[in-house]
Amino acid sequence: xxxxxxxxxxxxCARVATIVARRIGLTAxxxxxxxxxxxxxxxxxxxxxxxxxxxxxxxxxQLLDDPCVDAVYMPLPTSLHLHWALKAAHKKKHILLExxxxxxxxxxxxxxxxxxxxxxxxxxxxMWMHHPRTPKMKAFLQSPxxxxxxKSVHSVFTIAVAGKFxxxxxxxxxxxxxxxxxxxxxxxxIRAILWANDYEMPQSVTAHPGPxxxxxxxxxxxxxxxxxxxxxxxxxxxxxxxQFSMDLSVHGSKGILRLHDFVIPYEEGSGSYFSSTDAKLVxxxxxxxxxxxxxxxxxxxxxxxxxxxxxxxxxxxxxxxxKPDPHWPSISRKTQILLNVVKTSxxxxxxxxxxxxx
Amino acid sequence: xxxxxxxxxxxxCARVATIVARRIGLTAxxxxxxxxxxxxxxxxxxxxxxxxxxxxxxxxxQLLDDPCVDAVYMPLPTSLHLHWALKAAHKKKHILLExxxxxxxxxxxxxxxxxxxxxxxxxxxxMWMHHPRTPKMKAFLQSPxxxxxxKSVHSVFTIAVAGKFxxxxxxxxxxxxxxxxxxxxxxxxIRAILWANDYEMPQSVTAHPGPxxxxxxxxxxxxxxxxxxxxxxxxxxxxxxxQFSMDLSVHGSKGILRLHDFVIPYEEGSGSYFSSTDAKLVxxxxxxxxxxxxxxxxxxxxxxxxxxxxxxxxxxxxxxxxKPDPHWPSISRKTQILLNVVKTSxxxxxxxxxxxxx
Numbered sequence: 001x002x003x004x005x006x007x008x009x010x011x012x013c014a015r016v017a018t019i020v021a022r023r024i025g026l027t028a029x030x031x032x033x034x035x036x037x038x039x040x041x042x043x044x045x046x047x048x049x050x051x052x053x054x055x056x057x058x059x060x061x062q063l064l065d066d067p068c069v070d071a072v073y074m075p076l077p078t079s080l081h082l083h084w085a086l087k088a089a090h091k092k093k094h095i096l097l098e099x100x101x102x103x104x105x106x107x108x109x110x111x112x113x114x115x116x117x118x119x120x121x122x123x124x125x126x127m128w129m130h131h132p133r134t135p136k137m138k139a140f141l142q143s144p145x146x147x148x149x150x151k152s153v154h155s156v157f158t159i160a161v162a163g164k165f166x167x168x169x170x171x172x173x174x175x176x177x178x179x180x181x182x183x184x185x186x187x188x189x190i191r192a193i194l195w196a197n198d199y200e201m202p203q204s205v206t207a208h209p210g211p212x213x214x215x216x217x218x219x220x221x222x223x224x225x226x227x228x229x230x231x232x233x234x235x236x237x238x239x240x241x242x243q244f245s246m247d248l249s250v251h252g253s254k255g256i257l258r259l260h261d262f263v264i265p266y267e268e269g270s271g272s273y274f275s276s277t278d279a280k281l282v283x284x285x286x287x288x289x290x291x292x293x294x295x296x297x298x299x300x301x302x303x304x305x306x307x308x309x310x311x312x313x314x315x316x317x318x319x320x321x322x323k324p325d326p327h328w329p330s331i332s333r334k335t336q337i338l339l340n341v342v343k344t345s346x347x348x349x350x351x352x353x354x355x356x357x358x
Numbered sequence: 359x360x361x362x363x364x365x366x367x368x369x370x371c372a373r374v375a376t377i378v379a380r381r382i383g384l385t386a387x388x389x390x391x392x393x394x395x396x397x398x399x400x401x402x403x404x405x406x407x408x409x410x411x412x413x414x415x416x417x418x419x420q421l422l423d424d425p426c427v428d429a430v431y432m433p434l435p436t437s438l439h440l441h442w443a444l445k446a447a448h449k450k451k452h453i454l455l456e457x458x459x460x461x462x463x464x465x466x467x468x469x470x471x472x473x474x475x476x477x478x479x480x481x482x483x484x485m486w487m488h489h490p491r492t493p494k495m496k497a498f499l500q501s502p503x504x505x506x507x508x509k510s511v512h513s514v515f516t517i518a519v520a521g522k523f524x525x526x527x528x529x530x531x532x533x534x535x536x537x538x539x540x541x542x543x544x545x546x547x548i549r550a551i552l553w554a555n556d557y558e559m560p561q562s563v564t565a566h567p568g569p570x571x572x573x574x575x576x577x578x579x580x581x582x583x584x585x586x587x588x589x590x591x592x593x594x595x596x597x598x599x600x601q602f603s604m605d606l607s608v609h610g611s612k613g614i615l616r617l618h619d620f621v622i623p624y625e626e627g628s629g630s631y632f633s634s635t636d637a638k639l640v641x642x643x644x645x646x647x648x649x650x651x652x653x654x655x656x657x658x659x660x661x662x663x664x665x666x667x668x669x670x671x672x673x674x675x676x677x678x679x680x681k682p683d684p685h686w687p688s689i690s691r692k693t694q695i696l697l698n699v700v701k702t703s704x705x706x707x708x709x710x711x712x713x714x715x716x
Contacts, residue, residue, distance in 0.1 A: 151579075151600040154514055158609055160636070208593065209564045209710055210585035221509075223593065225581070227568035235566065235581065235593055242509040242609035244637040244646060247616070251516055251600035258605070260616070264639065266648045278518070279602040281622065288602060290624045352567055352708070 006311040006318075007033035009069035009093070011060050011084060012076040013046045016098060020073055020125070021050055023303035030071075030311040036063035060084055064091045071314050073307075074098060075125070077176035078183060082107045089114035094121040094314045096307070100183035100339060101332050108336045112329040121313045123306075123328040126191050126335075128263045130305040133271040133296040134195075140257055141196060141250060146277045148254030153196045153234035155189035155249075157263065158221075158242035165240070172218050172240075180218040182339060186238035188246070188263045190342070191335045193226060193234040196250045199331055202226035202234070205338060206352040207345035212241065224342045254278055256291065270297040364669040364676075365391035367427035367451070369418050369442060370434040371404045374456060378431055378483070379408055381661035388429075388669040394421035418442055422449045429672050431665075432456060433483070435534035436541060440465045447472035452479040452672045454665070458541035458697060459690050466694045470687040479671045481664075481686040484549050484693075486621050488663040491629040491654040492553075498615055499554060499608060504635045506612030511554045511592035513547035513607075515621065516579075516600035523598070530576050530598075538576040540697060544596035546604070546621045548700070549693045551584060551592040554608045557689055560584035560592070563696060564710040565703035570599065582700045612636055614649065628655040 008024050010017050010032060017035075024032050032054050037043035040058025047054040057063040064072070064087055071094035076084060081102055088095050095115060101124045102108035115122040128134060141147050159181075161169070170176040171184045179187075194201075204227045211222035221239035249258035255277040265271035276291040298305070313325050341353045366382050368375050368390060375393075382390050390412050395401035398416025405412040415421040422430070422445055429452035434442060436458055446453050453473060459482045460466035473480040486492060499505050517539075519527070528534040529542045537545075552559075562585045569580035579597035607616035613635040623629035634649040656663070671683050699711045 148601075151597065152514075152516070152595060154512070154595060154605075156510075156512055156607065156609070158510070160611075160638075204567055206567045206708075208566075208583040208591070209562060210583065210589065210591040212589055221589075221591075223583070223591075225566040225568065231568065231570055231579075231599070233566070233568040233579075233581075233595075235595060237510060237512060237591075237593060239509065239609070241589070241611065243506075243612060243614045243634065244639070245607065245609060245614050245616075247512075247607060249514065249603065249605060251514070251597070251603060253518070253599065254601060256601045256603050258603075258618070260649070261646070264646060266646055268645050276601065280518075281602070287626050288619070288622060288624055291618070350564075350710070 006030040006070045006314045007068055009033060009063045009066065009072045010035040011063060011072050011074045013037045013042050014075040017046070017073070017075045020075065020303055020307070023301055024073070024307050025050070026300055026304040027308045027311060029315060030307055033069055034063050034066060036060045061087070064088055064093060069093055070318070071096065071311070077170050078103055079176050079178060082111060085111045086114050089118045089120055092118050092120060096123050096125060096310050098125040099187050100179050100336065102336060103178055105333065105337050105340055108333055112333065115324060115329065119317060119324065121310065121317060121324045122332070123310045124332045125306070126188065127302045127306045128188065129195070130309055131265065131271055131302040132298050133265070133273060136294065136296050137257055137273050140255065140275055141252070146255050146275070147252040147257070150196060150232055150250065150252050152232065152251045153193045153249070155192050155236040156245055156247045157185040157189050158237070158239040158245050159185055160243045161240050166214065172214055172220065174216045174218050178218060179339065179343070180220055181238045181240045182219045182222055182342060186222065186236060186342070187335060187339060189236035189238055190338045191331070192248050192262060193236060194331065194334055194338070197228070197232065197234070199334055200228065201334060201337070201355055203229045204352050204354045205341045205345055207342055207350050208237070209350060211346045219343070219346065222342065222346060224345065226338070258291070268301055270295050364388040364672045365426055365428045367391060367421045367424065367430045368393040369421060369430050369432045371395045371400050372433040375404070375431070375433045378433065378661055378665070381659055382431070382665050383408065384658055384662040385666045385669060387673060388665055391427055392421050392424060394418045419445070422446055422451060427451055428676070429454065429669070435528050436461055436537060437534055440469060443469045444472050447476045447478055450476050450478060454481050454483060454668050456483040457545050458537050458694065460694060461536055463691065463695050463698055466691055470691065473682060473687065477675060477682065479668065479675060479682040480690070481668045482690045483664070484546065485660045485664045486546065487553070488667055489623065489629055489660040490656050491623070491631060494652065494654050495615055495631050498613065498633055499610070504613050504633070505610040505615070508554060508590055508608065508610050510590065510609045511551045511607070513550050513594040514603055514605045515543040515547050516595070516597040516603050517543055518601045519598050524572065530572055530578065532574045532576050536576060537697065537701070538578055539596045539598045540577045540580055540700060544580065544594060544700070545693060545697060547594035547596055548696045549689070550606050550620060551594060552689065552692055552696070555586070555590065555592070557692055558586070559692060559695070559713055561587045562710050562712045563699045563703055565700055565708050566595070567708060569704045577701070577704065580700065580704060582703065584696070623660070626659055628653050630654070
């Protein structure tokens with residue numbers, strides 16, 4: 001007998017929902033069971049595009065009331081996360097929440113606490129964490145011979161926006177995705193910095209001069225430096241004003257890692273990273289070693305792998321009655337803390353914010 | 359009759375002098391005529407390694423007194439530049455000065471003024487400016503269709519040091535190369551930022567948190583953000599503590615330019631850069647366009663092209679009695695200003711330093 005699949009309810013029919021819904025369909029352990037929109041017609045259209053078997057609800061509440069829904073994928077505007085994630089947790093639905101998960105750390109803590117109290121798994125939608133390239137890169141960073149000690153991380157994620165984005169998109173609206181570019185793309189940079197640092201929080205965070213805010217005060221470009229006690233440092237820059245770039249470089253005492261598509265690989269079936277170890281200038285310092293390209297293939301897209309990982313945690317809780325895995329909420333929380341601290345630094349005039357140790 | 363070559367005197371037998379001396383030998387318009395070291399034996403050895411015709415002097419003064427020397431290449435520690443560059447200018451020698459050219463902007467102004475007064479050309483040794491890749495990249499940045507408006511520049515130059523570098527190298531000695539990593543590698547990042555911005559000076563400079571200084575107060579790692587009035591920004595990071603990396607990325611409203619060997623190309627015969635224009639996420643935002651690689655070949659190494667450019671300016675002054683070209687001293691000066699302002703920001707506790715307009 002085939003194991004039962006985790007039945008997903010999708011709350012909200014945002015563009016990203018279409019991607020993830022299709023990705024869920026590719027997993028071995030989960031299926032899209034229902035979708036909900038505030039408009040039942042929109043929900044029906046969305047559901048029909050997936051499969052005639054997918055239920056369509058005209059309210060989020062109805063979907064959450066369906067006892068057949070095991071888990072929800074929630075690509076709502078950030079400002080709605082607290083309300084609907086809490087409702088979902090109270091209905092014992094496991095939650096795959098789009099990033100950024102919350103407006104504030106307090107809100108996220110409330111969500112995570114509700115998940116823990118109700119015994120449901122929490123994970124945010126940072127999909128690149130689940131690409132098989134990511135653990136390969138981590139192995140390189142953990143090698144004393146190939147990489148050595150971590151010294152600095154630099155990440156730039158900029159996206160080209162088109163049309164009436166700056167007037168109409170939810171990502172520039174203070175009442176919807178109030179974190180703007182910092183939440184939409186800076187989130188990934190911050191996560192990458194934490195990832196490279198084994199999730200050790202920096203000692204201080206200072207936003208860079210020249211952040212760009214729209215008239216409503218929403219960040220459309222910004223950056224910051226993170227500093228650790230032992231001299232490690234990291235910088236990031238995120239923006240809605242430049243062309244697409246998704247750069248990550250990690251610098252160690254012996255090696256360098258870099259890639260330019262860390263969030264969304266250029267191609268679906270594989271992703272590359274570049275590394276060098278003990279690169280030396282030769283021929284009287286006039287030439288040096290070209291970094292090696294390492295290509296990691298993947299049978300499934302990273303969003304599918306994310307859903308599979310999440311669903312397997314859900315299955316494990318369902319089948320063994322175990323507790324939710326604390327890793328995913330923990331790294332969400334650290335990313336959220338740094339995101340909000342960057343915002344604080346910007347709001348307070350680019351001050352250096354010292355973080356309390358744990 | 360072949361045109362006479364510009365006769366170079368090399369002052370100081372540093373490692374970089376060997377490279378440039380050989381590069382001078384590859385030019386069509388210049389030759390190494392003499393070398394000077396404080397030790398005549400060292401000068402003789404250095405000279406013999408080049409050619410039996412090269413004169414060897416046991417003092418810098420003697421070389422400067424030789425009327426056959428048209429121009430000097432001066433790879434001395436920064437602290438000695440003011441003294442010897444002034445002497446060279448007063449002896450009517452054209453000056454190709456290793457970077458960073460001076461300890462302070464005032465010192466550099468004194469040098470440049472002496473060059474102008476004596477009608478001799480000044481150029482600093484920022485060799486990557488002379489690679490044929492550089493104007494190709496500039497053409498891309500200047501294209502409204504391919505690149506659009508400049509938004510941000512990010513550069514990271516880190517070098518792996520070995521052995522007793524931190525105890526012995528002149529680049530960590532406050533009485534020799536007092537600018538440390540900022541002068542040795544940060545100089546190139548700052549120049550690249552200015553180059554991408556058509557040498558328009560930023561409005562403000564703020565050093566990043568976490569600069570690393572040695573016991574003598576010499577910077578071994580640091581970074582900064584530059585901001586322009588119109589929202590353009592740039593960041594750089596330089597360090598002696600990480601592996602080799604020489605990254606430059608330039609982000610525009612329509613295009614991206616990046617390369618990872620901007621100071622020293624991986625290979626001698628060519629250099630690549632990567633660009634993309636209007637890269638779009640496709641297939642439901644899950645894949646996107648790989649940037650194009652553009653390879654620019656060069657028959658001569660960039661140091662040779664630098665010397666040729668310098669020597670052709672010298673010839674032009676010698677033959678037509680014209681004035682020195684103000685472009686090269688002007689961009690040296692702007693780079694020096696920003697270098698010293700970064701240092702000021704660090705010394706004053708990471709303050710935001712506002713630059714006076716011109």
